Amino acid sequence: MSKRIKYTDGEIWEVKIVKDFLPHPRELLLKDDSVKVTVSLSKESVEFFKSEAATAHVPLLSIIRK
Template sequence: MSKQIQYTDEPIGEIKVVADFLPSPSELKLKSENTKITISLSAESVEYFKAAAAKHHMQYQKMIRQLLDEYVAHQKSTNK
């Protein structure tokens, strides 16, 4: 059983107001719609992404999806 907290009326100390750093709801990136596909990748590529994803505590499919999204965004920006 945990020890009961004893509150006192002592002063808290200097209080500092922190600026709101959270984005507004309109600035939040909404989850984009995904399309399921079937793709064949080399075993070497899949093992690389699985190892990298495990190191960063994420899913390897998500890592591949993010990589492709970044590639598409880059191509769109350079082809304008």
């Protein structure tokens, strides 16, 4: 992209203000009922989940939760 954009003083036409129609980010969150639990995993399982999380580029806990 060696070409530079040249801006000029152009004519501005009539402006129409539109009401905000996007939901708030908090409304986009998926809500699910969750319960806290403690899980004991073997070292092999933890290493497996770590490697899967690394290959998928996601946090370890998100792999374990799903």
